[in-house]
Amino acid sequence: MHILVTGAAGMIGRKLVARLVKDGQLNGDAIERLTLTDVVATEKPTDFSGPTKTSTSDLSSPGAAAKAVAEKPDVIFHLAGVVSGEAEIDFEKGYRVNLDGTRALLEAIRAADYKPKVVFTSSIAVYGAPFSSSIADDFHLTPLTSYGTQKAISELLLADYTRRGFLDGVGIRLPTVCVRPGKPNKAASGFFSGIIREPLAGQEALLPVADSVRHTHASPRAAVGFLIHAAGLTRAQLGPRINLAMPGVSCTVGEQVEALRRVAGDKVAARIRREPDELVQHIVAGWAERLHATRARDLGFKAETAFDDIIRAHIEDELGGKIVA
Amino acid sequence: MHILVTGAAGMIGRKLVARLVKDGQLNGDAIERLTLTDVVATEKPTDFSGPTKTSTSDLSSPGAAAKAVAEKPDVIFHLAGVVSGEAEIDFEKGYRVNLDGTRALLEAIRAADYKPKVVFTSSIAVYGAPFSSSIADDFHLTPLTSYGTQKAISELLLADYTRRGFLDGVGIRLPTVCVRPGKPNKAASGFFSGIIREPLAGQEALLPVADSVRHTHASPRAAVGFLIHAAGLTRAQLGPRINLAMPGVSCTVGEQVEALRRVAGDKVAARIRREPDELVQHIVAGWAERLHATRARDLGFKAETAFDDIIRAHIEDELGGKIVA
Numbered sequence: 140m141h142i143l144v145t146g147a148a149g150m151i152g153r154k155l156v157a158r159l160v161k162d163g164q165l166n167g168d169a170i171e172r173l174t175l176t177d178v179v180a181t182e183k184p185t186d187f188s189g190p191t192k193t194s195t196s197d198l199s200s201p202g203a204a205a206k207a208v209a210e211k212p213d214v215i216f217h218l219a220g221v222v223s224g225e226a227e228i229d230f231e232k233g234y235r236v237n238l239d240g241t242r243a244l245l246e247a248i249r250a251a252d253y254k255p256k257v258v259f260t261s262s263i264a265v266y267g268a269p270f271s272s273s274i275a276d277d278f279h280l281t282p283l284t285s286y287g288t289q290k291a292i293s294e295l296l297l298a299d300y301t302r303r304g305f306l307d308g309v310g311i312r313l314p315t316v317c318v319r320p321g322k323p324n325k326a327a328s329g330f331f332s333g334i335i336r337e338p339l340a341g342q343e344a345l346l347p348v349a350d351s352v353r354h355t356h357a358s359p360r361a362a363v364g365f366l367i368h369a370a371g372l373t374r375a376q377l378g379p380r381i382n383l384a385m386p387g388v389s390c391t392v393g394e395q396v397e398a399l400r401r402v403a404g405d406k407v408a409a410r411i412r413r414e415p416d417e418l419v420q421h422i423v424a425g426w427a428e429r430l431h432a433t434r435a436r437d438l439g440f441k442a443e444t445a446f447d448d449i450i451r452a453h454i455e456d457e458l459g460g461k462i463v464a
Numbered sequence: 465m466h467i468l469v470t471g472a473a474g475m476i477g478r479k480l481v482a483r484l485v486k487d488g489q490l491n492g493d494a495i496e497r498l499t500l501t502d503v504v505a506t507e508k509p510t511d512f513s514g515p516t517k518t519s520t521s522d523l524s525s526p527g528a529a530a531k532a533v534a535e536k537p538d539v540i541f542h543l544a545g546v547v548s549g550e551a552e553i554d555f556e557k558g559y560r561v562n563l564d565g566t567r568a569l570l571e572a573i574r575a576a577d578y579k580p581k582v583v584f585t586s587s588i589a590v591y592g593a594p595f596s597s598s599i600a601d602d603f604h605l606t607p608l609t610s611y612g613t614q615k616a617i618s619e620l621l622l623a624d625y626t627r628r629g630f631l632d633g634v635g636i637r638l639p640t641v642c643v644r645p646g647k648p649n650k651a652a653s654g655f656f657s658g659i660i661r662e663p664l665a666g667q668e669a670l671l672p673v674a675d676s677v678r679h680t681h682a683s684p685r686a687a688v689g690f691l692i693h694a695a696g697l698t699r700a701q702l703g704p705r706i707n708l709a710m711p712g713v714s715c716t717v718g719e720q721v722e723a724l725r726r727v728a729g730d731k732v733a734a735r736i737r738r739e740p741d742e743l744v745q746h747i748v749a750g751w752a753e754r755l756h757a758t759r760a761r762d763l764g765f766k767a768e769t770a771f772d773d774i775i776r777a778h779i780e781d782e783l784g785g786k787i788v789a
Binding site: 221229230242267276277278279280281282283285288295297298302303379380 | 592593601603604605606607608610613616617620624627628630638676704705732
């Protein structure tokens with residue numbers, strides 16, 4: 140089996156590749172080849188024995204998408220994209236990368252005339268307020284960011300290309316991935332991770348929104364699990380509605396802080412400093428608080444059940460079990 | 465006031481222009497200039513005293529959209545597009561005209577750096593089965609045709625361009641416009657009109673689906689009314705959710721036939737011949753049967769209340785009151 144990962148140098152991309160290499164197989168088929176693309180340089184996994192091709196390219200550039208699928212990868216994980224904050228600040232870049240890049244990939248597959256599995260990472264940013272207290276699977280998409288718009292459009296394209304038989308697509312709407320390791324990125328949701336990650340590393344973290352803000356989270360480990368699971372779903376299981384809201388832990392910022400206190404103690408939790416930021420507040424206010432994700436749960440997607448578990452996953456996977464008390 | 469109509473040579477386009485010319489004003493402002501574009505030649509209205517510019521161009525062609533908005537029309541009715549059957553048969557043409565053409569228009573407006581009112585004709589083809597018995601305004605869009613996909617994507621773009629302040633958009637999801645005058649077009653919904661229009665004109669009509677098929681209809685007169693009404697809605701009235709399902713008459717094909725019998729007699733109704741067509745049946749089976757259209761009704765959009773009225777509107781507007789008995 141030959142697997143292509145776009146956005147392979149990103150946080151989820153790197154974790155997905157590591158998991159694929161560790162598993163050595165996907166849905167029971169041995170992984171024989173990897174193609175990894177990103178706009179920045181991608182490292183080759185050291186412990187994979189098969190041929191690995193890496194390329195530094197933007198899918199929206201002429202020819203880049205055709206090159207990415209030239210050797211007809213069986214499964215494509217399409218993760219490439221600019222994040223919400225950046226797509227909001229740079230209108231043209233957001234549409235170029237997130238819409239034109241995705242469309243170029245789908246068109247390249249159509250031109251290559253074969254039918255790969257395409258797993259697309261969408262986002263709960265496809266939803267836009269006002270909401271009822273919980274969002275059902277058949278709730279409409281009225282995004283309030285350009286990023287969410289680009290993801291919603293990509294979902295529609297993926298569904299139509301699937302319906303027409305050009306590919307076998309599945310879109311998964313990731314909740315906020317938390318705790319993100321490493322440096323903050325430009326996502327407006329970054330603080331949800333920052334208020335856990337920084338205190339655990341002995342550093343102060345800024346909290347730009349009220350403690351009452353509710354949001355849905357899944358760990359990077361769970362997000363990678365969603366991608367792997369999505370790749371194994373059949374067309375018959377998915378039916379015509381191939382874009383799915385993923386499950387997650389719905390909790391308030393205050394509950395996040397309390398979970399941090401339970402897992403790591405008062406001293407760690409005290410490193411969170413409240414500093415309201417109107418732009419972030421405004422963006423976050425338009426996001427979904429809670430999703431049923433009934434179809435995804437029925438199809439076997441699994442997330443954590445408590446925010447404490449999300450913190451523990453971070454401590455295990457990123458901190459070697461150690462926190463700065 | 466300067467008004468641009470794209471798709472001005474189409475059935476709705478011609479009727480809209482005739483209505484605008486007859487009214488002489490839109491939302492209380494005198495209409496001073498008209499710009500009319502279409503891919504085929506557009507006739508200048510004979511009874512309009514102001515300057516009228518017509519152009520034969522495809523908005524997706526380089527420079528065409530910029531030219532269409534070069535003189536900064538205050539209100540743009542964007543009706544141009546290829547119909548459902550054609551977009552399904554010619555994948556590339558559908559995406560080029562319906563998606564790239566719309567995006568080119570929005571981009572041209574953004575580049576022109578002003579903020580016109582943009583009224584976009586979407587379609588209930590944005591919905592896709594399975595449905596509950598009636599579709600609420602917050603039901604999700606899962607189109608089952610490329611045409612519906614292109615309309616749903618255009619709605620998302622229109623909403624984002626509106627949110628970003630580049631224009632002031634409103635999308636109206638037209639139910640099936642019935643009775644369409646003139647020759648059949650390539651829309652899969654064409655028979656809904658054909659089974660009324662042809663018998664009234666003394667000709668046989670083919671009915672490709674079962675009498676039990678339910679669908680929602682509005683007359684061409686009502687559709688033009690929707691467009692005019694939409695142009696008068698303010699940003700405050702619309703809020704962030706600018707794309708609206710329009711009201712209509714929900715009835716079965718059997719009820720259409722009975723209405724024809726009531727309005728025009730048994731002899732006329734007997735001119736309908738049942739000839740099942742699997743492709744049409746398949747496409748129609750994926751369409752919405754009935755819509756709440758609660759928001760649209762609350763915002764003052766008005767449709768007919770019975771199919772008999774739709775038939776009478778056709779006899780008045782197209783047949784000079786005369787039917788071939």
